[in-house]
Amino acid sequence: MKIYFAPLEGITGYIFRQAYEKNFGGIDAYYTPFVTTRDGGIMKKKELRDILPEHNPGIRIVPQIMTNRAEDFCQAAGQMAEMGYDEVNLNLGCPSGTVVPKGKGAGFLREPEKLDRFLEEIFEKSATAISIKSRIGFYEVEEFPKLLEIYNQYPVKELILHLRTREEFYKGAVHPEIFRYAMEHSKNPLCYNGDIFSIDDLERVKDEFSTLEAVMIGRGFLKNPGFICSGKRIGDFEGVWKKASGLPEVSDDFKNQKEKSWKKNVYLFLRDLEQGYVEVMSGDIPVLFKMKEIWTHLQESFPDGKRWFKKIKKTKRLVEYDMIIAGIFKEFL
Numbered sequence: 001m002k003i004y005f006a007p008l009e010g011i012t013g014y015i016f017r018q019a020y021e022k023n024f025g026g027i028d029a030y031y032t033p034f035v036t037t038r039d040g041g042i043m044k045k046k047e048l049r050d051i052l053p054e055h056n057p058g059i060r061i062v063p064q065i066m067t068n069r070a071e072d073f074c075q076a077a078g079q080m081a082e083m084g085y086d087e088v089n090l091n092l093g094c095p096s097g098t099v100v101p102k103g104k105g106a107g108f109l110r111e112p113e114k115l116d117r118f119l120e121e122i123f124e125k126s127a128t129a130i131s132i133k134s135r136i137g138f139y140e141v142e143e144f145p146k147l148l149e150i151y152n153q154y155p156v157k158e159l160i161l162h163l164r165t166r167e168e169f170y171k172g173a174v175h176p177e178i179f180r181y182a183m184e185h186s187k188n189p190l191c192y193n194g195d196i197f198s199i200d201d202l203e204r205v206k207d208e209f210s211t212l213e214a215v216m217i218g219r220g221f222l223k224n225p226g227f228i229c230s231g232k233r234i235g236d237f238e239g240v241w242k243k244a245s246g247l248p249e250v251s252d253d254f255k256n257q258k259e260k261s262w263k264k265n266v267y268l269f270l271r272d273l274e275q276g277y278v279e280v281m282s283g284d285i286p287v288l289f290k291m292k293e294i295w296t297h298l299q300e301s302f303p304d305g306k307r308w309f310k311k312i313k314k315t316k317r318l319v320e321y322d323m324i325i326a327g328i329f330k331e332f333l
Helices: 013-023 047-051 070-082 105-110 112-125 141-151 176-185 198-206 219-223 234-243 258-280 284-301 305-314 318-332
Strands: 002-005 029-031 064-066 087-090 131-136 159-162 190-193 214-217
Touching: 002 131, 013 176, 029 105, 064 070, 070 284, 087 105, 105 112, 105 131, 112 141, 112 258, 131 141, 141 176, 176 190, 176 214, 214 219, 219 284, 258 318, 284 305, 284 318, 305 318
Parallel strands: 002 029, 002 214, 064 087, 087 131, 131 159, 159 190, 190 214
Antiparallel strands: none
């Protein structure tokens, strides 16, 4: 089964991907946060930096595009093909209130006839293969059969289904019965997306859909990084720990606790992520903003994580943040 890392706007940029791959791996493809088309170029400079091949060495990247203009999509896909990409992903899933009123992302699902015409043109003219990440409807799940009829008309490389409607955002249970319907009626390969946060969740999905070929995981990898694979850098842990200012020696008992290996890799991952942001950002505040955003999810994986996160949120200097993180790992490892 293939494992994909979902695009999460503002979080899973190239610095995050590099740190994640270095410390955990196990990902068959990373889908980038969506780029937006515009006159005179396909994206902002920061969006361009994010998908440059030199910023994503050794990992498979699928750039994601969000637009409702076929001409713009094809222009962007052409420029991505020039960079060496053989696939782009169409975003029909973003539920954001700043996106939907423009008829983009999940907002495009409200206009199935317009969407059909759009797909006809981009599949005829695109310079790359096209996969689609879609919600299963805008208002109701009953919209999905009509959407699938549209998707079935085109050679979609992979149809990634987030099993909620736009109106559900990320709340409530997903709808596996809709995925069952898709498996019975889709003419294109399918990928399951939604509420996979642990090995148990993944096994449940595999048991329910025995022929499933791919899953996409997003928030689950923020809450529980690397849960599908063994860490890559356990042997590096002691050296990195000792170099951190003011931290104690690691005891033999500590090092020999195999069950703690996951948190060791999380520590290394956080160190690499922070350093990556320090190298490209000016000052402590923007780096702290990024790290605090990660901890909004990661706190759930630590005993008393909410208490620690309250301390993290109050920090205004990286040195303060670093000592809090040291305290978390000293206490719980």
